[in-house]
Amino acid sequence: MRSILNVSSANKTFLSSGRKIQALCNVNLDITAGERVALIGASGSGKSTLIRSILGLEVLDKDGGLIKINHREIQADGHLSKNVRQIRNEVGVIFQQFNLVNQLDVMTNVLIGICPNKNIFQIISRRFSLEDKAKALDALEKVGLVDFAYQRSSTLSGGQQQRVAIARALIKGAKILLADEPVASLDPESSRKVMDTMVTLSEKLDLTYITSLHQIPIAKKYCDRTIALNQGQVVFDGPTKELSALMLAKLYGSNLGDLEMDEDFSCDRGDGYTEPKLTFVE
Numbered sequence: 041m042r043s044i045l046n047v048s049s050a051n052k053t054f055l056s057s058g059r060k061i062q063a064l065c066n067v068n069l070d071i072t073a074g075e076r077v078a079l080i081g082a083s084g085s086g087k088s089t090l091i092r093s094i095l096g097l098e099v100l101d102k103d104g105g106l107i108k109i110n111h112r113e114i115q116a117d118g119h120l121s122k123n124v125r126q127i128r129n130e131v132g133v134i135f136q137q138f139n140l141v142n143q144l145d146v147m148t149n150v151l152i153g154i155c156p157n158k159n160i161f162q163i164i165s166r167r168f169s170l171e172d173k174a175k176a177l178d179a180l181e182k183v184g185l186v187d188f189a190y191q192r193s194s195t196l197s198g199g200q201q202q203r204v205a206i207a208r209a210l211i212k213g214a215k216i217l218l219a220d221e222p223v224a225s226l227d228p229e230s231s232r233k234v235m236d237t238m239v240t241l242s243e244k245l246d247l248t249y250i251t252s253l254h255q256i257p258i259a260k261k262y263c264d265r266t267i268a269l270n271q272g273q274v275v276f277d278g279p280t281k282e283l284s285a286l287m288l289a290k291l292y293g294s295n296l297g298d299l300e301m302d303e304d305f306s307c308d309r310g311d312g313y314t315e316p317k318l319t320f321v322e
């Protein structure tokens with residue numbers, strides 16, 4: 041199995057009003073090509089910091105932390121690699137707030153994926169080749185939105201906008217999709233469509249998919265592996281099916297209320313005792 045993302049000894053300390061906050065604490069991860077991984081944890085547990093560090097948008101502490109994507113260093117020992125932009129461009133990124141340019145049509149928002157370092161004026165004034173446009177339409181076809189190509193992005197629903205963001209990641213030819221709470225602001229039906237789209241694509245295109253989530257039912261349905269963070273530390277890393285309400289209650293303690301669970305998430309401890317069903321909604 042080919043390793044596609046490697047994080048070792050990652051520490052990240054922020055200074056806030058003179059106070060040190062350790063957002064990541066000795067995080068070690070090895071992710072294999074094609075895996076679908078949920079990153080869970082209470083608010084403030086370090087999920088976004090980890091994702092941002094993988095993208096080289098946060099620099100780890102200078103104490104030996106190392107992050108590699110496809111065997112290439114994105115950062116090491118508190119320094120970004122000089123190829124950081126190039127490596128980052130090979131990763132598709134999806135955020136909770138979609139990050140589309142509302143005034144532009146869907147097609148142009150997808151085309152932004154192939155010129156990520158340009159500003160909006162450069163993008164508007166750029167003439168895209170027919171080949172680029174064909175690629176954009178192909179990416180939109182893959183997320184089921186080809187009919188919306190010439191519509192302004194602001195006219196689309198939240199779920200559709202998130203699928204445009206996925207198409208923008210695809211047009212780069214990304215082999216890794218990193219998503220930070222991609223469905224946190226969507227209703228359940230739109231969330232399902234967005235997650236279905238990502239999972240179908242990850243299967244078809246052999247993409248590695250890593251997503252932070254606070255909904256346990258979604259992690260259970262779509263991700264084979266779950267990594268749980270608590271106060272910057274990895275407290276669980278294993279098959280999602282092994283997560284149990286009891287274990288989460290132990291791991292999260294008073295922070296458990298930040299995770300959203302479904303009604304059938306009961307826990308059979310294997311000794312005949314079944315934990316009461318839990319329902320937590322943020």
Ligand SMILES: Nc1ncnc2c1ncn2[C@@H]1O[C@H](COP(=O)(O)OP(=O)(O)O)[C@@H](O)[C@H]1O
Nearest residue numbers: 054055056061063082083084085086087088089
């Ligand atoms: N730029 C920053 N400056 C100071 N503290 C930060 C910064 N970014 C994150 N933090 C702190 O780091 C911790 C982890 O935050 P974050 O990674 O955003 O968690 P999550 O995404 O799991 O909610 C939190 O205590 C947060 O307040």
Ligand SMILES: [Mg+2]
Nearest residue numbers: 087088089220
């Ligand atoms: Mg976050």
